[in-house]
Each structure stands twice: as structure tokens, then as C-alpha cells.
Amino acid sequence: MALYNRVDGRLLKEKMLATPEKRVTISFYKYHHLSDPVAFRDQLYRDLEALGVLGRIYVASEGINAQISVPEQQFEAFRNHLYAIDWMNGLRLNVAVEDNGKSFFKLKILVRKKIVADGLDDSTFDVTNTGTHVDAEGFHKLADDPNTIIIDMRNHYESEVGHFQGAILPNVDTFREELQIAEDLMRDQKDKNLLMYCTGGIRCEKASAWMKHIGFKNVFQLNGGIIKYAQEIKEKGLGSKFIGKNFVFDERLGERITNDIIAVCHQCGKPCDDHTNCKNDGCHLLFIQCEDCKQQYNNCCSAECKDTIALPEDVQKELRRGINKGRQVFKKGRSENIRHNTR
Incomplete structure (x- = not known):
């Protein structure tokens, strides 16, 4: 069995757009030490291809980061398979807010040095000592506190189309630059509440751990990122402090959260x-x-x-x-x- 897709991407995209099959777009991540990322990757490819999963997944010795789409009729089987892996049991799955299932057209699983390029040496700090996770209501409460500074931990082209009101929006191209900006901005304000957010939460996991490591005490992060926030405010009938679109890294390139075009x-x-x-x-x-x-x-x-x-x-x-x-x-x-x- 081939462990890589070798079909022309344009043909796969045409096939995906033409199929009436209903699919669900999902993202998830997990920091976990993998002793053999290559073997894990190869087995995962076999299992997910058999379930008709499409998307992009990064595997590294530090864990997994995935953005995928799953056939609607295979969703339960996919979730059961994922949860059967002990360290991913109960993993939060971020389901897309605005989705027609046409988000990916092939399965691509890559082994990388890191699941997110952050430029940090993980051996120098405890990556599991993250900030306090807050839900939508907790985020709103902190955002209304004058002692809180909100920082968008995404790139400039993401925040350009949508962001939280009152957030600092660093004009950067990479997460590595973002971390340095956040550190510099907050250097003399360690008594403030530092509230961070990103698309699905993964960047804030590492960023919050780093900020705590360098001496910040009141570090908070939006649980599940903007994707989970949008679901929660809809379910609870809350007003949105996020305006515009949430940029996503698939064929859709964005999920609309509010009708504001900024x-x-x-x-x-x-x-x-x-x-x-x-x-x-x-x-x-x-x-x-x-x-x-x-x-x-x-x-x-x-x-x-x-x-x-x-x-x-x-x-x-x-x-x-x-x-x-x-x-x-x-x-x-x-x-x-x-x-x-x-x-």
C-alpha cells in the first residue's frame, strides 16, 4: 500500500468539488512525546485513508497538529479510532463553523521537527505548564477588565480580516516573530492579565507556556481558539467580541463569524x-x-x-x-x- 498520494492535485480537487458526499471539517492538536514519529505517521496514514479522511497533518516527536475533513457517515468511526489511541482519548475536536465539506482534496501527513514552527528550545522550559484556559464567557469577563491586555497570536493576514475588539495585532509573518513581539510588549507589564488567542488553540499552548516561563503570572488563553469560541457564543446566545472572519488554512480560507467586513x-x-x-x-x-x-x-x-x-x-x-x-x-x-x- 502506498503511503503517499501521487495523483495530480488538480484532478483530486475537481473530483472533490464534484462529489455530493457530505463531509465535516475538523481540526485538532495534541502535545505528546512520540518516540517514533515516522512509524506513527505511516500507521495513521493507513488508518485514515481507509476512512476516507482528507487533509493536512503534521506529526513530530512533540505530538500532532491536524486540519482534516471526514465523510459525515464515517465521523463516529473516525472519532472512535482516534480515541482508541490512549494519548488522544477524549481529545477536543474543533468542528468548522461555516463549512460545506470541500475544505481539502487529498490526505497529506508529514513528519516535521515541530508541529508548529516557534523557534523555541523545548528542553529549556516546561511546555505543559500552560496558561489558564478560558471559555467564551471567561474571555468576555477578562476582556472587560481594564487590567487585561489581549494579544492576537496569529499572522497579519489572519487578523486583517477578523480579530477580537481591543486586541493588539502584531504586523508579523510568522509565529516565531509573534512570540518575540508579545514578549517585548509585555516586558514591563507583568502585573497585567495577558489574554491570548489564535485559530484553534495550538499556538497559544506553546506561547502561554513560554510567557509563564519568562515570568508572567496571569496568563490566559482562549480554549479551543476562535473556532470553539464561535460555537460557544452561538450555543449560549452571547454577543460576539470577535468581528469579521476567522482565517483558516484550507480551501475555504475563512469562516465568517460576524457580518462585519473590516x-x-x-x-x-x-x-x-x-x-x-x-x-x-x-x-x-x-x-x-x-x-x-x-x-x-x-x-x-x-x-x-x-x-x-x-x-x-x-x-x-x-x-x-x-x-x-x-x-x-x-x-x-x-x-x-x-x-x-x-x-
Whole structure:
């Protein structure tokens, strides 16, 4: 049995979009010491592929981080299988808020050094000594306390489309930078309540443990992140202190929490919070694009990319041969590709 998917991704995406199968999008994580991450990864691939699971999972010696979709009819079997693994028994599963099940089109499980790139040496502190977890009501209470500082532990392109009111929104590209910003901001305010949040909770697990390690006493984190918060306020009929969209790392690129649109199109400046990836395979820039600009630029970030995708496929392949652009994200004032007049 092959332990990797070798089918063309475009074909898999077309198949996924065409199927009427109902699926559920789920994210979960767990810090746990794995003595043999490779063996665990291979067995997990076999088991999840048999259940029709799609998605992206990172496995490391420190645990697991997963964003997946599961066939609705296999959800119970999937959960039972997961909970049969002793260290994942009872694991919290964050179910997507706004979901049509078309979030992933293949199963990808990778072994990495860490399940989240944080730049920390885990041997220097207790990663299990995390901050106090608070639910939606607890978050609201702390947020209303003038002695509380709220920090968004996500990247700039995530907070640009949605965030908690009154939160500090560091203008950074990586979680590693985020940690340093949080440390610097709070250095002289160790008597304050430090309240952190992220998408599903995983970044705050490590961040809160680090902040406690360097001397902060009143460290809190939103349990289950924005995803769980959105479910709780809906169930309990609470007003939302989060405005806009929650950016997610799958095909949807966002879950709407409130109707507020707080971002603008990166090409024309009109109110918009819909992320997209440039259609040019040699670019794939992640940016915000409104429907009018989508039509004008044919799903591309620029006239140059629009012209490129009009070329024959073999010419496009030759143009991008040997080029590895990595993850390209639009940032105001730092993009040479987008011609924009955002406000």
C-alpha cells in the first residue's frame, strides 16, 4: 500500500468539488512525546485513508497538529479510532463553523521537527505548564477588565480580516516573530492579565507556556481558539467580541463569524475580506480580492500574472522551472506584484 498520494492535485480537487458526499471539517492538536514519529505517521496514514479522511497533518516527536475533513457517515468511526489511541482519548475536536465539506482534496501527513514552527528550545522550559484556559464567557469577563491586555497570536493576514475588539495585532509573518513581539510588549507589564488567542488553540499552548516561563503570572488563553469560541457564543446566545472572519488554512480560507467586513481588496481598495491565491502556478500569492477584480484579472494578482496564465501550459512550466517561491503573502507596502491603492 502506498503511503503517499501521487495523483495530480488538480484532478483530486475537481473530483472533490464534484462529489455530493457530505463531509465535516475538523481540526485538532495534541502535545505528546512520540518516540517514533515516522512509524506513527505511516500507521495513521493507513488508518485514515481507509476512512476516507482528507487533509493536512503534521506529526513530530512533540505530538500532532491536524486540519482534516471526514465523510459525515464515517465521523463516529473516525472519532472512535482516534480515541482508541490512549494519548488522544477524549481529545477536543474543533468542528468548522461555516463549512460545506470541500475544505481539502487529498490526505497529506508529514513528519516535521515541530508541529508548529516557534523557534523555541523545548528542553529549556516546561511546555505543559500552560496558561489558564478560558471559555467564551471567561474571555468576555477578562476582556472587560481594564487590567487585561489581549494579544492576537496569529499572522497579519489572519487578523486583517477578523480579530477580537481591543486586541493588539502584531504586523508579523510568522509565529516565531509573534512570540518575540508579545514578549517585548509585555516586558514591563507583568502585573497585567495577558489574554491570548489564535485559530484553534495550538499556538497559544506553546506561547502561554513560554510567557509563564519568562515570568508572567496571569496568563490566559482562549480554549479551543476562535473556532470553539464561535460555537460557544452561538450555543449560549452571547454577543460576539470577535468581528469579521476567522482565517483558516484550507480551501475555504475563512469562516465568517460576524457580518462585519473590516478589510479591503488589495487591488482596488473596496471593502472585501475574501482571500484567494493567485491563479498563476508560478506565483500563488495569497491576497484579498473582490469579485470585480477577480473578473478583471482572471483570478490573478496582477496584469503580468493574468498574461502568464494565457500562455500555453508548456510555456508556463518553462517560465517557472527551477523557481521555488515558498509561501508568498501580500503585505501592504511590501508587495511588488500587486498594483493597489488600498486605504
